[in-house]
Amino acid sequence: MLFVINEENPVETFFHMHNVPFPLDLIFMDDEFKVLDVKRGNPEDDRIEGKASYVLEINANSGVKEGDEAELDDENTHKYVMKVLSPDGTTQMNLEGGERIVSRRETLVLIKKALKANESKEDKDYKALGKYIFKVLKGQDSRKPEYVSAPEKKED
Numbered sequence: 001m002l003f004v005i006n007e008e009n010p011v012e013t014f015f016h017m018h019n020v021p022f023p024l025d026l027i028f029m030d031d032e033f034k035v036l037d038v039k040r041g042n043p044e045d046d047r048i049e050g051k052a053s054y055v056l057e058i059n060a061n062s063g064v065k066e067g068d069e070a071e072l073d074d075e076n077t078h079k080y081v082m083k084v085l086s087p088d089g090t091t092q093m094n095l096e097g098g099e100r101i102v103s104r105r106e107t108l109v110l111i112k113k114a115l116k117a118n119e120s121k122e123d124k125d126y127k128a129l130g131k132y133i134f135k136v137l138k139g140q141d142s143r144k145p146e147y148v149s150a151p152e153k154k155e156d
Contacts, residue, residue: 022089023060028052
């Protein structure tokens with residue numbers, strides 16, 4: 001997952017690994033996607049700090065190191081894929097666009113909480129967002145599965 005922290009210049013930021021059952025590499029990058037630092041996030045770590053414009057979370061032991069550069073596809077050709085992970089960190093499925101994994105109402109609440117946290121920069125608002133996300137995920141675990149077809153993709 002790629003987090004946009006500050007596109008203009010790197011700033012101090014932090015992440016926590018509450019309720020993440022597997023380790024991740026957190027890749028701290030500058031505004032040109034040059035790797036400034038790589039930190040290991042272990043399950044239940046309270047605070048992983050670094051300076052970054054962007055932070056990329058990927059599987060642990062990635063081999064990415066300080067000084068490496070990320071190369072992102074051009075916006076017009078980029079195919080966004082989100083991987084749904086199992087508790088052991090393996091990929092359960094790929095979401096390629098059009099799939100809805102939470103309800104419209106839940107999406108609106110998530111957006112509002114994310115905007116509030118981003119504007120206030122207060123821990124309490126980030127915690128409220130995190131708690132709501134895990135409430136949504138717990139609800140998904142307890143509901144009967146529903147499958148919706150993705151919309152047809154248009155050829156460019």
